[in-house]
Amino acid sequence: MSDHHHKETFVTKYIFSQDHKMISKQYLITGIIMGIIGVFMSMLFRLQIGFPEKSFGIIEAFLGRSGEGGVMTPDMYLSLVTIHGTIMVFFVLTAGLSGTFSNLLIPLQIGARDMASGFLNMVSYWLFFISSIIMVISLFVETGPAAAGWTIYPPLSALPELIPGSGLGMTLWLVSMAIFIASSLLGALNYIVTVLNLRTIGMKMTRLPLTIWAFFVTAIIGVVSFPVLLSAALLLIFDRSFGTSFYLSDIYVAGEVLHYKGGSPILFEHLFWFLGHPEVYIVILPAMGIVSEILATNSRKPIFGYRAMIMSIIAIAFLSTIVWGHHMFVTGMNPFLGSVFTFTTLLIAIPSAVKAFNWVTTIWRGNIQMSPATLFSIGFVSTFVTGGLTGIVLGDSALDINVHDTYFVVAHFHLVMGISAIFGMFAGVYHWFPKMYGKMMNKDLGFLHFWVTIIAAYGVFFPMHFVGLAGLPRRYYNNTAFPIFDDLLQINEVMTIFAIIGGLAQIIFLSNFFFSIYKGKKAPQNPWKANSLEWTTPVEHIHGNWPGEIPAVHRWPYDYSKTDENGDLWGGQDFTPQIVPIREGEEEF
Amino acid sequence: MKALFYIIIFVVLMVACWQFVKLLGLTKKDDQTTTDKENNINGWLLLGLMAFIYGLMIWSLYGTREVLLPQLSASEEGYHIDILFKITMTLILIVQFIMQFLIFWFSFKFRGNTKKRAFFFADSHKLEIWWTVIPAIVLFVIIGYGLWTWNQVMDSSDAENPLVIELYAKQYQWEARYAGEDGTLGNGNVRFIEGANTMGVDMSDKNSADDIPLTADPVSFVKELHLPKGRKVIFKLRAQESLHSAYMPHFRAQINCVPGMVTQMAFTPSVTTAEMRQNDDIIKKYAGINKIREAKGEEAVEFDYLLLCNKVCGSGHYNMQLKIVVDEEADFNKWLATQKTFAESNL
Numbered sequence: 001m002s003d004h005h006h007k008e009t010f011v012t013k014y015i016f017s018q019d020h021k022m023i024s025k026q027y028l029i030t031g032i033i034m035g036i037i038g039v040f041m042s043m044l045f046r047l048q049i050g051f052p053e054k055s056f057g058i059i060e061a062f063l064g065r066s067g068e069g070g071v072m073t074p075d076m077y078l079s080l081v082t083i084h085g086t087i088m089v090f091f092v093l094t095a096g097l098s099g100t101f102s103n104l105l106i107p108l109q110i111g112a113r114d115m116a117s118g119f120l121n122m123v124s125y126w127l128f129f130i131s132s133i134i135m136v137i138s139l140f141v142e143t144g145p146a147a148a149g150w151t152i153y154p155p156l157s158a159l160p161e162l163i164p165g166s167g168l169g170m171t172l173w174l175v176s177m178a179i180f181i182a183s184s185l186l187g188a189l190n191y192i193v194t195v196l197n198l199r200t201i202g203m204k205m206t207r208l209p210l211t212i213w214a215f216f217v218t219a220i221i222g223v224v225s226f227p228v229l230l231s232a233a234l235l236l237i238f239d240r241s242f243g244t245s246f247y248l249s250d251i252y253v254a255g256e257v258l259h260y261k262g263g264s265p266i267l268f269e270h271l272f273w274f275l276g277h278p279e280v281y282i283v284i285l286p287a288m289g290i291v292s293e294i295l296a297t298n299s300r301k302p303i304f305g306y307r308a309m310i311m312s313i314i315a316i317a318f319l320s321t322i323v324w325g326h327h328m329f330v331t332g333m334n335p336f337l338g339s340v341f342t343f344t345t346l347l348i349a350i351p352s353a354v355k356a357f358n359w360v361t362t363i364w365r366g367n368i369q370m371s372p373a374t375l376f377s378i379g380f381v382s383t384f385v386t387g388g389l390t391g392i393v394l395g396d397s398a399l400d401i402n403v404h405d406t407y408f409v410v411a412h413f414h415l416v417m418g419i420s421a422i423f424g425m426f427a428g429v430y431h432w433f434p435k436m437y438g439k440m441m442n443k444d445l446g447f448l449h450f451w452v453t454i455i456a457a458y459g460v461f462f463p464m465h466f467v468g469l470a471g472l473p474r475r476y477y478n479n480t481a482f483p484i485f486d487d488l489l490q491i492n493e494v495m496t497i498f499a500i501i502g503g504l505a506q507i508i509f510l511s512n513f514f515f516s517i518y519k520g521k522k523a524p525q526n527p528w529k530a531n532s533l534e535w536t537t538p539v540e541h542i543h544g545n546w547p548g549e550i551p552a553v554h555r556w557p558y559d560y561s562k563t564d565e566n567g568d569l570w571g572g573q574d575f576t577p578q579i580v581p582i583r584e585g586e587e588e589f
Numbered sequence: 590m591k592a593l594f595y596i597i598i599f600v601v602l603m604v605a606c607w608q609f610v611k612l613l614g615l616t617k618k619d620d621q622t623t624t625d626k627e628n629n630i631n632g633w634l635l636l637g638l639m640a641f642i643y644g645l646m647i648w649s650l651y652g653t654r655e656v657l658l659p660q661l662s663a664s665e666e667g668y669h670i671d672i673l674f675k676i677t678m679t680l681i682l683i684v685q686f687i688m689q690f691l692i693f694w695f696s697f698k699f700r701g702n703t704k705k706r707a708f709f710f711a712d713s714h715k716l717e718i719w720w721t722v723i724p725a726i727v728l729f730v731i732i733g734y735g736l737w738t739w740n741q742v743m744d745s746s747d748a749e750n751p752l753v754i755e756l757y758a759k760q761y762q763w764e765a766r767y768a769g770e771d772g773t774l775g776n777g778n779v780r781f782i783e784g785a786n787t788m789g790v791d792m793s794d795k796n797s798a799d800d801i802p803l804t805a806d807p808v809s810f811v812k813e814l815h816l817p818k819g820r821k822v823i824f825k826l827r828a829q830e831s832l833h834s835a836y837m838p839h840f841r842a843q844i845n846c847v848p849g850m851v852t853q854m855a856f857t858p859s860v861t862t863a864e865m866r867q868n869d870d871i872i873k874k875y876a877g878i879n880k881i882r883e884a885k886g887e888e889a890v891e892f893d894y895l896l897l898c899n900k901v902c903g904s905g906h907y908n909m910q911l912k913i914v915v916d917e918e919a920d921f922n923k924w925l926a927t928q929k930t931f932a933e934s935n936l
Contacts, residue, residue: 342735350725392681396739398673483882561709
């Protein structure tokens with residue numbers, strides 16, 4: 001591993017880089033750009049829901065023919081919600097979050113020179129890049145982008161006769177996602193192998209930071225579930241293009257019966273949600289890991305219940321693969337099957353509750369340093385609890401009947417996995433920005449960003465539960481077709497205003513992020529006085545991470561504010577990095 | 590090109606943001622660790638956030654009470670669902686209230702201070718067992734009660750003399766047929782669609798002749814799905830081309846319509862349309878609705894039960910509805926007698 005000092009060209013350093021730190025930055029920047037597109041779309045369709053009778057120049061400016069006169073067409077509305085969901089779930093919160101931080105932190109925190117295979121890692125990023133490009137191209141095709149919802153249930157997604165977005169737009173969606181899955185599988189395999197094989201001396205599995213545990217388990221769920229989505233997508237491609245009938249049967253369109261016979265759309269739903277449900281944990285587990293690490297570091301306290309945290313990550317991961325049916329309670333599934341899925345689903349509340357209690361106990365009697373990363377972590381715990389609790393309603397098959405596919409669901413998953421995961425991502429960016437770019441982000445802009453964002457997030461998604469309880473279905477282009485929903489318009493206006501404020505607040509983040517890369521203050525080596533290994537590497541990135549030997553590890557990463565038998569802080573400081581050997585008379589946790 | 594204009598505004602705002610902070614000179618401070626002042630300000634703000642969240646919760650609960658669905662379920666099965674829902678929601682709100690308090694109060698109370706030190710507290714098996722076991726017990730109760738309710742709602746095997754109705758979904762309207770005197774629907778398949786036989790009923794099936802298709806009222810031209818109060822209604826659902834979902838929020842009932850498959854749900858209507866119009870929640874809700882409509886110059890509306898589509902099915906998805914009328918059983922039978930069977934309408 002000593003031949004890392006050869007000269008690098010611009011191309012090998014910044015474009016086809018095999019260095020995990022550069023790849024992580026590539027993931028982050030791509031994720032941020034996709035995030036801008038996804039959030040912007042949500043602002044456009046919120047305008048439509050909040051002000052269905054008004055016209056907006058911005059809608060015409062960006063949607064062109066589909067937004068003539070400043071009012072979007074129903075097809076374009078469905079396309080926007082579809083692509084918003086796809087981009088946010090996969091491109092921002094899977095690749096942008098997990099891709100960025102797994103790549104950055106796995107080698108740095110376990111003490112490895114790089115990923116097990118730098119080449120595969122590079123391929124993984126470039127496949128992600130290609131799939132992003134294809135997804136963006138699909139926005140510009142004549143018949144519009146995919147419009148069957150991010151869950152792309154056939155037959156709507158299979159037959160362009162039903163909705164124009166299921167033409168070329170849907171084909172590009174499927175191609176993009178197939179490539180995306182390949183990318184995420186290559187990434188996940190690499191993470192698993194790296195964590196298992198390349199840990200430094202002394203880095204036992206029980207000394208890994210919780211971030212690594214989260215990334216490791218996330219990668220395993222990804223490897224188990226993503227191939228199923230790939231097969232679902234392939235069969236859908238067969239149905240669309242080669243006349244097979246996996247998902248289609250007895251369909252009558254435009255005056256004729258199509259030839260499909262014997263297939264079932266329910267099969268697709270099973271395959272989709274076999275990925276789809278673990279996917280929400282693929283999104284949220286890395287955020288949980290990041291938050292655990294940041295809360296411990298900035299409370300200057302060990303994470304409470306380290307082993308319980310690991311157990312709950314594993315329990316959540318296991319349960320996440322056997323609960324997918326709760327998305328399908330009203331598909332007409334056998335009631336007994338519904339009972340089984342209710343049981344497994346509600347069990348997830350137990351490890352989730354353990355995690356929430358452990359975070360709360362972690363900050364209890366801490367000495368909380370309110371950095372922007374800490375604030376976003378506290379915000380994460382708050383939104384995760386708020387959003388998670390309504391999962392008890394939705395996971396209960398009997399209760400799900402009346403709120404299924406209403407705005408209650410939209411509010412639930414946006415809080416528990418959308419807002420929470422994006423908060424985890426922001427927390428991670430603020431915390432590890434010094435490690436990524438060697439610069440500090442501006443704190444005041446960080447505070448402003450947090451305060452506007454969390455107020456807006458609650459303002460949008462808390463009242464939304466009640467719009468759902470009033471019976472308003474999701475994916476309605478316009479709520480004025482039913483007099484029964486007339487009195488919801490006012491709440492919808494309020495939510496839209498909060499959504500616009502929240503969207504615009506991200507300008508603060510973007511400004512802070514991009515300017516800090518060039519104009520930020522130079523970062524010290526260990527700005528947050530943290531214990532984990534990444535802060536022992538030099539500020540300037542070098543290939544191979546550590547200039548000399550990789551340091552050995554002697555303790556777990558959470559020895560904050562540890563005292564000796566006299567009640568004094570060990571070593572006179574409130575943190576003891578992992579590389580410090582166990583001192584005489586000290587008990588290892 | 591206008592889009593470019595908006596993008597330029599966006600970039601200008603980004604630059605302005607950074608320049609603004611620089612102008613104020615706020616970046617001059619030590620950017621490494623947080624200062625006590627910052628910990629203080631943010632600690633207090635977190636307490637304020639707690640107040641905001643509580644306020645928002647109360648506003649949402651109180652402010653939306655007149656726009657929600659009526660508390661009274663229009664079906665017997667919905668009654669069980671409502672009890673379970675109330676219990677679950679009460680529990681959730683209590684936990685939410687306590688957890689948010691703990692999160693923000695601890696954040697505030699233990700905000701950083703250079704003079705203070707954190708308390709090394711890494712583990713407590715006792716605590717962890719407590720908060721694993723207590724949620725587990727509560728959840729097992731909820732699961733048990735939920736499953737009991739689920740079986741109550743889903744099981745329609747013991748229904749005596751149920752009314753069987755087929756709901757047929759297509760872009761973007763609902764059709765329906767009643768099973769007629771034999772109580773059995775004739776087979777249906779899209780391959781039989783021809784001319785006036787828009788639902789694809791197999792006319793060679795002996796059960797089909799007495800089936801009664803739902804047609805528009807000759808006076809108002811509105812299609813009305815009539816249901817009898819107090820008699821179990823079993824719905825059989827089919828779809829023509831896409832997934833749809835038959836959602837009847839007042840009855841707490843929903844089931845998907847799947848092409849190539851017949852799905853089923855059942856409930857017993859328990860409140861007639863006329864009775865529901867006298868319900869306090871409904872009177873308040875519709876007073877509010879009509880006030881809004883009046884301000885917009887739209888005509889006033891009366892309460893009606895609704896069937897709406899709740900699975901995205903294309904561009905007209907947002908306006909795929911059918912009016913439902915619940916009658917006393919005698920009135921219902923009278924109405925049904927005026928409807929023509931397939932045999933009578935010579936299909």
